[in-house]
Amino acid sequence: MNPFKPPSLNTLLLIIFIITTVPAGNSIGVNYGTLGDNLPLPSQVAHFLKTRTIIDRIRIFDVNTDIIKAFANSGILVSVTVPNGDIPSLTNPRNARRWIDTNIRPFYPATKIHYICVGTEVLHWGPQNLVDNLVPAMKVLHSALVKEGFDEIKISSPHSLGILLSSDPPSNASFRPGWDVGNLAPMLEFLKETKSGFMVNPYTYFGYSPANANFCLFKPNPGLFDKATGLTYTNQFDQLLDAVYVSMKKLGYPDVEIVVAETGWPSGGDPANVHANPVNAAAYIGGLMKKVNSGDGTPLMPGRKFETYIFALFNENLKGPSLDEKNFGLFRPDFTQVYNVGIMHAALAPSPSPIAATSDAPSSSGSRWDDAPFFNKTTPGQAPPASSATAGPTTVNTNVRDSSLGSTTTNVVLAARLVENNIPDVVIYNILRLVMFIFCTIDAAL
Numbered sequence: 001m002n003p004f005k006p007p008s009l010n011t012l013l014l015i016i017f018i019i020t021t022v023p024a025g026n027s028i029g030v031n032y033g034t035l036g037d038n039l040p041l042p043s044q045v046a047h048f049l050k051t052r053t054i055i056d057r058i059r060i061f062d063v064n065t066d067i068i069k070a071f072a073n074s075g076i077l078v079s080v081t082v083p084n085g086d087i088p089s090l091t092n093p094r095n096a097r098r099w100i101d102t103n104i105r106p107f108y109p110a111t112k113i114h115y116i117c118v119g120t121e122v123l124h125w126g127p128q129n130l131v132d133n134l135v136p137a138m139k140v141l142h143s144a145l146v147k148e149g150f151d152e153i154k155i156s157s158p159h160s161l162g163i164l165l166s167s168d169p170p171s172n173a174s175f176r177p178g179w180d181v182g183n184l185a186p187m188l189e190f191l192k193e194t195k196s197g198f199m200v201n202p203y204t205y206f207g208y209s210p211a212n213a214n215f216c217l218f219k220p221n222p223g224l225f226d227k228a229t230g231l232t233y234t235n236q237f238d239q240l241l242d243a244v245y246v247s248m249k250k251l252g253y254p255d256v257e258i259v260v261a262e263t264g265w266p267s268g269g270d271p272a273n274v275h276a277n278p279v280n281a282a283a284y285i286g287g288l289m290k291k292v293n294s295g296d297g298t299p300l301m302p303g304r305k306f307e308t309y310i311f312a313l314f315n316e317n318l319k320g321p322s323l324d325e326k327n328f329g330l331f332r333p334d335f336t337q338v339y340n341v342g343i344m345h346a347a348l349a350p351s352p353s354p355i356a357a358t359s360d361a362p363s364s365s366g367s368r369w370d371d372a373p374f375f376n377k378t379t380p381g382q383a384p385p386a387s388s389a390t391a392g393p394t395t396v397n398t399n400v401r402d403s404s405l406g407s408t409t410t411n412v413v414l415a416a417r418l419v420e421n422n423i424p425d426v427v428i429y430n431i432l433r434l435v436m437f438i439f440c441t442i443d444a445a446l
């Protein structure tokens, strides 16, 4: 018999079936905030994330050396943040170089430092002095990194969606005048030249109303129809990202990668906020993980992937003043899950349990501004206007957390982690069965 006889159609179909049913490796980033007096040690956190979860990248809101060191040789990407107050001094090349010598050089590349986020939501919160120095500081820091030979580390800066004038419908979105040409165009040009990502912090939680609950939570709903494009939006996350995309495109930068530096939903909150509960948090985070790992993209960006960082890793008891702020965590300080949405390795995850109610929000209320002295609760002149509550999904400008503290990136799935962590035994068993079946079929065909 001719050993080179091509495989039969059945065999081909089977092979295709196998290839398309091997699950893609799921991964996700988280923001590791530290405003709690009961949080585990960074070394415990690094070990836990590496061995028990699909989390493959973290973002911190400062340059905490204990955390950076703890993630050395963990394979987990770490993004760090330049405190807002340091921005003006970093426009000086000598200071930028010193900053890197102090905060990066001792730890890199043992710790895979991925992004240096320059400030947090600087345009939104100001003051003007920081806004004016933001892009110059990013450029000087980048040059300093290149000089050191660290040019794999990217520079970016996360934005609240207060940078948008409107987001409803997405086709009519644009950046706020003043920031658009003055700050965002130069920043996007820099990000394009350095192949870095544009970071945004979309929160559908803050666009919530009872009428658009399902739209905010990735649940079935009639959707939002955009007449100009003929596209229907089935969730607010897509709407917000497409609004960012349209705004970027209007400035001439449609191709710069978009990074979701922060997004989340609290599992508990002030009594008035009944929508802050573990059921909704699980619906949102579950829908988000499915969305970003599907690779489906959005209506205007089909097939695009977005490196995504959930806010936040832990419930942080010193945040506030609202209870909502203390309850954004995926985990309690003792590493128990607040709700189960597949963050644990499939093989190791406990059997799906009913969603645990969270009650670990202590009453102590520290200053929410501890990590971010420049965040003022009152919005500066250019900040978003009061939300225009309409019957449909709300406009984008409400999707702003008023105490954003932290976050960063998610794209590279390490093949090793994929194999090790993300394919349940049952799938492997079925693949083996199929492979054996193929051999039998080929054998029979020959």
Ligand SMILES: *[C@@H]1O[C@H](CO)[C@@H](O)[C@H](O)[C@H]1NC(C)=O
Binding pocket: 165, 166, 168, 169, 172
């Ligand atoms: C488009 O946005 C502008 C500015 O926000 C607004 O004035 C206008 O009414 C919007 N048009 C549509 C069709 O929504």
Ligand SMILES: *[C@@H]1O[C@H](CO)[C@@H](O)[C@H](O)[C@H]1NC(C)=O
Binding pocket: 126, 127, 373, 374, 375, 376
């Ligand atoms: C924050 O607000 C306080 C008082 O409301 C003010 O004195 C301070 O200058 C503000 N800081 C910034 C960075 O805007």
